[in-house]
Amino acid sequence: MKNLSLTIPSGEIFAFLGPNGAGKTTTIKMIVGLLRPSSGSICVCGHDVATDAIAAKEAISYVPDQPYLYEKLTGREFLQFIADIYRLDSAMAAARVDEMVRLFELEEFVDQLTGDYSHGMKQRVVMAGALLHDPKVIIIDEPMVGLDPKSMRLVKDILREKARLGACVFMSTHTLSVAEEIADRVGIIDRGDLVALGTPQELRDMAHVEGRLEDVFLAITEGANV
Amino acid sequence: MSDLAIILNARYRTLVNAARSVKRESRLKVGFISLFALCFWAGLFEGFREAFYYIGKVPGFENIMTSLVFSLFFMSLLIMLVFSNAVLIYGSLYRSSEVDFLLTLPVRQESIFLYKFIETVFYSSWAFIYLGVPVILAFGVNRGGPWYFYPSALVMFCVFVVIPAAVGSIISMLLVSFVPKSRFKAILTVVVVVFFIGIFVAMRHFSTPTAYALGYSDLSKLLNRVSFSQNPLLPSQWLSKGVLSLAKAEPKWALFYLTVILSNSLFLTVIAEAASRRLFWRSFSRSRSGAARKPIGKGHVLNLVIRKLFFFLPMEIRLFLAKDLRVFLRDRLQWSQFLIFFGVLGIYIANIRTLPYDLRIEQARSGISLLNLAATCLVLSTFTGRFIFPLLSLEGRNFWVLGLAPIKRSRILYGKFCFAFFGSLVVSEILIALSDYMLGFPLSMWLGHAVLVLSICAGLAAISVGLGARYPNLKEDNPAKIVAGFGGTLNLIVSMLYIALMVATIGVPSHMAFAQREMHPAFYMKAMTFLLVISAGVGALTSVYFLNIGRAEFEKMEF
Numbered sequence: 172m173k174n175l176s177l178t179i180p181s182g183e184i185f186a187f188l189g190p191n192g193a194g195k196t197t198t199i200k201m202i203v204g205l206l207r208p209s210s211g212s213i214c215v216c217g218h219d220v221a222t223d224a225i226a227a228k229e230a231i232s233y234v235p236d237q238p239y240l241y242e243k244l245t246g247r248e249f250l251q252f253i254a255d256i257y258r259l260d261s262a263m264a265a266a267r268v269d270e271m272v273r274l275f276e277l278e279e280f281v282d283q284l285t286g287d288y289s290h291g292m293k294q295r296v297v298m299a300g301a302l303l304h305d306p307k308v309i310i311i312d313e314p315m316v317g318l319d320p321k322s323m324r325l326v327k328d329i330l331r332e333k334a335r336l337g338a339c340v341f342m343s344t345h346t347l348s349v350a351e352e353i354a355d356r357v358g359i360i361d362r363g364d365l366v367a368l369g370t371p372q373e374l375r376d377m378a379h380v381e382g383r384l385e386d387v388f389l390a391i392t393e394g395a396n397v
Numbered sequence: 398m399s400d401l402a403i404i405l406n407a408r409y410r411t412l413v414n415a416a417r418s419v420k421r422e423s424r425l426k427v428g429f430i431s432l433f434a435l436c437f438w439a440g441l442f443e444g445f446r447e448a449f450y451y452i453g454k455v456p457g458f459e460n461i462m463t464s465l466v467f468s469l470f471f472m473s474l475l476i477m478l479v480f481s482n483a484v485l486i487y488g489s490l491y492r493s494s495e496v497d498f499l500l501t502l503p504v505r506q507e508s509i510f511l512y513k514f515i516e517t518v519f520y521s522s523w524a525f526i527y528l529g530v531p532v533i534l535a536f537g538v539n540r541g542g543p544w545y546f547y548p549s550a551l552v553m554f555c556v557f558v559v560i561p562a563a564v565g566s567i568i569s570m571l572l573v574s575f576v577p578k579s580r581f582k583a584i585l586t587v588v589v590v591v592f593f594i595g596i597f598v599a600m601r602h603f604s605t606p607t608a609y610a611l612g613y614s615d616l617s618k619l620l621n622r623v624s625f626s627q628n629p630l631l632p633s634q635w636l637s638k639g640v641l642s643l644a645k646a647e648p649k650w651a652l653f654y655l656t657v658i659l660s661n662s663l664f665l666t667v668i669a670e671a672a673s674r675r676l677f678w679r680s681f682s683r684s685r686s687g688a689a690r691k692p693i694g695k696g697h698v699l700n701l702v703i704r705k706l707f708f709f710l711p712m713e714i715r716l717f718l719a720k721d722l723r724v725f726l727r728d729r730l731q732w733s734q735f736l737i738f739f740g741v742l743g744i745y746i747a748n749i750r751t752l753p754y755d756l757r758i759e760q761a762r763s764g765i766s767l768l769n770l771a772a773t774c775l776v777l778s779t780f781t782g783r784f785i786f787p788l789l790s791l792e793g794r795n796f797w798v799l800g801l802a803p804i805k806r807s808r809i810l811y812g813k814f815c816f817a818f819f820g821s822l823v824v825s826e827i828l829i830a831l832s833d834y835m836l837g838f839p840l841s842m843w844l845g846h847a848v849l850v851l852s853i854c855a856g857l858a859a860i861s862v863g864l865g866a867r868y869p870n871l872k873e874d875n876p877a878k879i880v881a882g883f884g885g886t887l888n889l890i891v892s893m894l895y896i897a898l899m900v901a902t903i904g905v906p907s908h909m910a911f912a913q914r915e916m917h918p919a920f921y922m923k924a925m926t927f928l929l930v931i932s933a934g935v936g937a938l939t940s941v942y943f944l945n946i947g948r949a950e951f952e953k954m955e956f
C-alpha cells in the first residue's frame with residue numbers, strides 16, 4: 172500500500188473496489204489486525220490497531236471471503252464461542268444467538284456440525300457470528316459470495332439497517348451492482364494507490380462517465396493504468 | 398473465563414464432537430486400528446524387556462550400561478522433539494487458517510500462542526509417550542521397580558515434553574521474525590547440509606570395535622565418547638536420572654529430578670510466552686507479507702524430459718507425471734523430508750565399512766544386507782504413506798478441472814501410480830546397489846535385490862494409490878490430517894505387512910540360497926531364478942489388485 176489515507180465515519184457504508192491484486196484484502200487485513208503496517212497507523216473507534224489491539228478488535232466484526240468455522244462444532248456452538256469471546260453475559264448471549272438463528276434462518280442446520288455445511292450455509296453462520304455482539308465497525312470481504320438471492324437481499328438490508336443505527340460498514344467487493352446499490356461512498360484502489368474516492372455520483376463526474384458504476388470503475392482503473 | 402480458557406473450551410467441544418463421530422464409524426475400522434496399535438505397543442514392550450534382560454546379564458556393567466542407554470535414548474528424543482516442535486509450531490502458528498480467524502477476534506496474541514503451544518505439545522509428544530511407556534514398563538518389570546515407579550515415570554515424561562516444545566517454539570518464532578524470507582531457502586539448505594555432515598562425522602567418530610571384540614578398555618573409550626549425553630545440564634539427563642532413581646526406589650532423588658524438570662518446563666514456557674508477546678504478531682505479519690515472488694519459469698524442460706524419458710507411457714499419464722513431479726519439487730516440505738529420510742539412510746549405508754560390524758563373516762553381511770533392504774523399504778513406505786496416499790484426496794477439490802477433461806479417470810489413477818513407482822524406484826535401487834557394493838556382494842545378488850526392490854516399490858505405490866482412492870477424504874486439504882484417518886492407517890499397516898511378507902518369503906530364502914552357492918551352484922542359480930520370478934509375480938499381482946480396488950472406487954466416485 173502506498174500512502175493510503177482514509178477516514179470512514181460511523182453510519183456510512185463504504186465500498187472498496189479495485190482490480191485483482193490491487194491491495195483491497197491487504198488493506199482489510201491491516202485494519203483487522205492480521206498484518207502490521209510498515210509505517211503509519213490505523214485507528215478503529217479511536218483505538219490504534221497496533222498498540223491497543225484488543226479494544227480495536229472489540230469494536231470490529233470481520234467477515235472474510237473464505238469463512239473459517241470449526242468443522243467439529245455445530246453452528247450454535249460456534250455462535251456461543253463468539254459470544255464468549257466478546258464477553259456477552261449468558262442471558263444476553265442466548266437471546267442474541269436465538270435472534271441471529273431466526274434472522275439468518277439457520278434453524279434447520281444450526282445444530283449440525285459446520286463441516287457438513289455448504290458454502291452459503293457457512294457464510295450465513297459467519298454473518299450471524301459477526302453481528303452477534305452488535306459491532307460498531309463491520310468489515311466484509313466479498314459479502315455476497317455463495318449466498319442465494321434471498322440471503323443476498325437479507326445481507327443488504329441488514330447492512331443498511333446497521334449503518335442507519337450508526338455502525339460503519341467497510342465492504343470490499345467485485346460485485347459492483349451491490350456497491351452501487353448500497354454504498355454511500357466508494358473508494359477505488361489500484362496497485363496500492365487510492366485512485367478515486369467519493370460518492371457514486373462524484374466518481375461519475377470525475378470519470379466523465381454517465382451510467383453504471385461498472386463503466387465508471389473501468390474508466391478510472393484503465394485510465395490509471397495508461 | 399480467560400480468553401485462553403474460552404478457546405480451549407471450544408477445542409474441547411470439537412474433540413467431544415470428533416469422538417462422537419468416531420463412535421459412528423464402523424466398529425471394524427476402530428477395532429482394527431486399536432488392535433494394531435495394541436500389537437505394536439506389545440511388540441515394543443517385549444523387545445525392550447528382552448533388551449533390558451540382556452543388559453542386566455553383563456556382570457558389573459548393568460548400572461553403567463543402563464544409565465548410558467537411557468542418557469543417549471532421551472538425548473536423541475530431546476533433539477528430535479526440539480526439531481519436530483519447531484516445525485509443528487511453525488505450521489500451526491503461521492500456516493493455519495484458524496490463527497487468521499483468532500487474530501481478528503479480541504484475543505491476546507499470547508493466548509493464541511499458548512493455545513497453539515498446548516496443541517503442539519500434544520501433537521508432537523503423544524508418540525513420545527506412546528513409545529516411551531512400553532520402555533518404562535519393560536524397565537520397571539525387569540528391575541522390579543516399586544509400584545509408584547510407573548505412574549511417576551509417566552508424569553515425568555509428560556512434564557519433560559514441555560521443555561523441547563518451548564525451545565522449539567522460541568526457535569521457530571525467532572527464525573520467522575529475523576531470517577529474511579529471501580534467504581530462507583539458502584539457510585534451510587545450509588542447515589540440511591550441516592545436518593548430513595554432522596551425521597557423517599558422528600558415525601565415523603562413534604564407530605567402535607566389533608561387538609565380539611569389545612573389552613574393558615573399549616567400553617571405557619565408548620563411555621568417554623558418549624559422556625556428553627550425561628552432561629548434568631541436559632534436560633534428558635534429568636529425565637534419565639529421575640527414571641533410574643524411581644527404579645532404585647529412591648523417591649527423594651526422583652522427586653528432586655521431577656522438580657528440576659517441572660521448574661524448567663514452567664520457566665521455559667514463561668519465556669516462550671513472553672517471546673510470543675513481543676514476536677508473534679510481528680513474525681505472523683512478516684510471514685504473510687512480502688514482495689511478489691519471482692516467476693519460476695514455464696517448466697518446458699521438465700515436460701520435455703518426462704515426455705522423452707517415459708515415451709512408453711500414454712500421453713495423459715505423462716502429463717500427470719510431469720504435474721505431480723513439478724508439485725513435489727516446489728513443495729519444500731515434501732522434498733526436504735524425502736531428502737532427510739533417504740539422505741540419512743544413504744550416509745549410513747555409505748559408512749557401513751566404518752561401523753562395528755565384522756564384514757568378513759558372511760552371515761553378518763547377509764543380515765546387514767537384509768536389514769538395509771527392510772530399512773529402505775520401511776522408509777519408502779513412510780514416504781508413500783505420507784505423500785502418495787493423500788494425492789487423490791487432494792485432487793478432489795480441483796476435480797472439476799479433471800472431470801471436464803476428456804481423460805479416463807483410470808488414467809489419473811495410473812498417473813499417480815507411475816509418479817510414486819518411478820520416483821521411489823530410482824532412490825531405492827541406488828541405496829540397495831550402494832549397500833551391495835559396500836558389502837561386496839556378487840552381481841547375481843545385486844540383480845536379485847534389484848528385482849525384489851522393484852516388486853516392493855510397485856506394490857507400495859499401488860497400495861498407497863489404490864487405498865488412497867478407496868478411502869479418500871475430499872473435504873480436507875491438509876495432507877497430514879488425511880493420512881491420520883482410517884485409510885491412512887490401513888495403508889501404513891498393509892504397506893508394512895507387504896514389506897514383511899516380501900522380505901521374509903523372498904529376501905531371506907534368497908540369502909539362504911546364496912549361502913549355499915559354493916557347495917551347490919546349480920541349486921543356487923535355480924533357487925534365485927525361482928525366487929525372482931515369484932518376487933516379480935507377487936509384485937505384479939499386488940499392484941494389479943490394489944490398483945483395481947482404487948480404480949473401481951475412483952470411477953464411480955462423486956465429487
